[in-house]
Amino acid sequence: MTRFRGPKGTDDILPPASRVWSRAELTFIELSGVYGYEPAITPIFESTELFARGVGEATEVVDKQMYTFADKAGRSLTLRPEATASVVRAVIQAGGVQGVMKASYWGPMFRYERPQAGRKRQFYQAGVEYLGESAPEADVEVIELGYRFLQEMDVPDVEVALNTIGDPADREAYRAELTAFLQERIDLLSEDAKARMELNPLRVLDSKADVEAVAGAPVPIDHLGPDAFAHFEAVKAGLDRLGIPYRLEPRLVRGLDYYNRTVWEYIPRRYDAAQSAVGGGGRYDQLFELLGGRPTPAVGLAMGIDRIILAMAGSELPRILDLFVVAAGPAWRDEAFAWLSRLRHAGIRADMALGDRSVKAQFKAADRRGARAVAVVGDEWATGAVTVKDLETGTQQVIPIEEITAWIAEH
RNA sequence: GUGGCCGUAGCUCAGUCGGUUAGAGCGCCGGGUUGUGGUCCCGGAGGUCGCGGGUUCGAUUCCCGUCGGCCACCCCA
Numbered sequence: 183m184t185r186f187r188g189p190k191g192t193d194d195i196l197p198p199a200s201r202v203w204s205r206a207e208l209t210f211i212e213l214s215g216v217y218g219y220e221p222a223i224t225p226i227f228e229s230t231e232l233f234a235r236g237v238g239e240a241t242e243v244v245d246k247q248m249y250t251f252a253d254k255a256g257r258s259l260t261l262r263p264e265a266t267a268s269v270v271r272a273v274i275q276a277g278g279v280q281g282v283m284k285a286s287y288w289g290p291m292f293r294y295e296r297p298q299a300g301r302k303r304q305f306y307q308a309g310v311e312y313l314g315e316s317a318p319e320a321d322v323e324v325i326e327l328g329y330r331f332l333q334e335m336d337v338p339d340v341e342v343a344l345n346t347i348g349d350p351a352d353r354e355a356y357r358a359e360l361t362a363f364l365q366e367r368i369d370l371l372s373e374d375a376k377a378r379m380e381l382n383p384l385r386v387l388d389s390k391a392d393v394e395a396v397a398g399a400p401v402p403i404d405h406l407g408p409d410a411f412a413h414f415e416a417v418k419a420g421l422d423r424l425g426i427p428y429r430l431e432p433r434l435v436r437g438l439d440y441y442n443r444t445v446w447e448y449i450p451r452r453y454d455a456a457q458s459a460v461g462g463g464g465r466y467d468q469l470f471e472l473l474g475g476r477p478t479p480a481v482g483l484a485m486g487i488d489r490i491i492l493a494m495a496g497s498e499l500p501r502i503l504d505l506f507v508v509a510a511g512p513a514w515r516d517e518a519f520a521w522l523s524r525l526r527h528a529g530i531r532a533d534m535a536l537g538d539r540s541v542k543a544q545f546k547a548a549d550r551r552g553a554r555a556v557a558v559v560g561d562e563w564a565t566g567a568v569t570v571k572d573l574e575t576g577t578q579q580v581i582p583i584e585e586i587t588a589w590i591a592e593h
Numbered sequence: 594g595u596g597g598c599c600g601u602a603g604c605u606c607a608g609u610c611g612g613u614u615a616g617a618g619c620g621c622c623g624g625g626u627u628g629u630g631g632u633c634c635c636g637g638a639g640g641u642c643g644c645g646g647g648u649u650c651g652a653u654u655c656c657c658g659u660c661g662g663c664c665a666c667c668c669c670a
Contacts, residue, residue, distance in 0.1 A: 187643095190661065242668050246594070264670085291670080296594070298663070300670085307670060374667075390666075437669055447670085459670060486670030510628045543623085545630040550621095553630095560628060573630065 191303030201499050209334050210308040214286040217327050219310045222285035224268040230258040236267030238439025240381040247293040261292035269311050274475035279314035286310045300489045309484035316479035318413050321444045322420035328461050328483045336495045339451040342428035346414040347402045356405035370395035387433045401432040440466040450493045461485035504590050506548035507534040510560025518559040
């Protein structure tokens with residue numbers, strides 16, 4: 183009998199480790215709410231064609247990393263590799279954006295890759311999409327939101343790598359120039375890069391195998407039209423005003439085809455792994471039209487939760503229980519359990535060890551379960567009191583039962 | 594998808610130049626008399642040595658395959 187294990191490239195997140203994930207989710211929902219975003223909940227699978235068109239046939243993601251399957255009616259469906267195409271599809275389907283829409287999401291994404299730490303076949307992203315707004319302040323706001331999320335998650339030394347890849351018309355002229363440059367040095371290029379030249383020459387720029395060959399290559403930021411140029415200047419000025427540090431990275435191009443103008447990534451300096459980016463985003467003003475909607479400017483970001491948790495400054499797991507109830511002996515168990523129920527009704531996060539266990543064992547359980555305090559139900563119960571102990575300071579006292587809520591608030 | 598490293602208790606690992614009862618630390622459970630954790634002391638439970646096949650009198654140890662993890666490339670969050 184072979185035991186079951188989770189599919190390759192998937193992670194199980196169990197208590198108590200899941201506390202960190204809860205924290206990430208709550209933090210993101212809270213923070214994006216502060217910025218005016220509300221959840222958009224879309225299917226976890228979509229028609230394969232949506233991603234092929236939206237994300238781009240020429241991208242690695244679509245080319246070889248999709249979890250594609252046929253349903254019973256023979257439709258080709260794909261587990262979403264990212265969320266933006268879905269959100270945009272859903273908004274178009276609902277009639278398009280009236281004014282602006284600010285949407286957030288959280289959930290699993292799927293990419294068929296060779297797994298590594300921080301690179302799973304099922305991984306989690308949280309993101310926002312600012313739809314219907316072309317002003318550069320939208321880019322600034324979204325960049326700031328991601329940056330603050332990383333700060334609140336205690337990811338140290340985050341650098342924002344920033345670039346602009348211009349508008350489609352800018353890119354067409356630039357692309358010809360880049361291709362000419364690459365043709366001249368074709369002998370120096372890796373096989374990968376040669377293949378890519380045809381499909382998507384921009385991506386040769388950030389190929390690690392070709393850093394020397396492309397050292398003097400022309401770069402998109404030097405080939406901007408006046409509008410894209412002004413937009414990028416405004417984005418930089420806005421980031422400066424908000425005090426968001428960034429580093430210009432002229433070779434940063436992103437792997438999803440829908441981006442234009444501003445693109446960026448968040449890179450924690452102290453987390454040196456190949457999977458270094460913990461989040462990224464960009465503007466995608468053409469995606470609505472590409473998917474059959476009205477022209478709608480938009481900018482968004484996605485944060486890689488798995489990687490953020492790997493990059494977090496190691497910290498102890500938070501204590502999750504306000505109070506742990508201890509029965510001083512078997513005779514007190516019924517009383518203690520009934521009181522536990524009342525505490526929970528009052529909204530106190532409380533628990534106790536069930537079964538017949540020594541006081542010592544119950545205290546140990548309280549500590550292990552992450553309780554901040556213990557209340558002992560015993561002889562003092564007859565006078566309407568319990569003994570409470572703060573497990574972090576070790577101090578202990580006898581208090582009237584009805585003061586328990588106030589006592590917890592103080593500790 | 595390419596190349597490489599690895600797979601022994603819940604976790605981190607030691608070990609067996611192929612041989613008879615496979616170890617440590619941490620964790621877990623219990624105890625150190627009367628109602629007290631995180632420190633200390635004592636005791637206990639817990640292992641198909643990832644899985645399958647081959648070589649062999651005999652394999653956890655050698656070989657092959659497979660599954661899984663990790664690293665680099667690639668890709669991206």
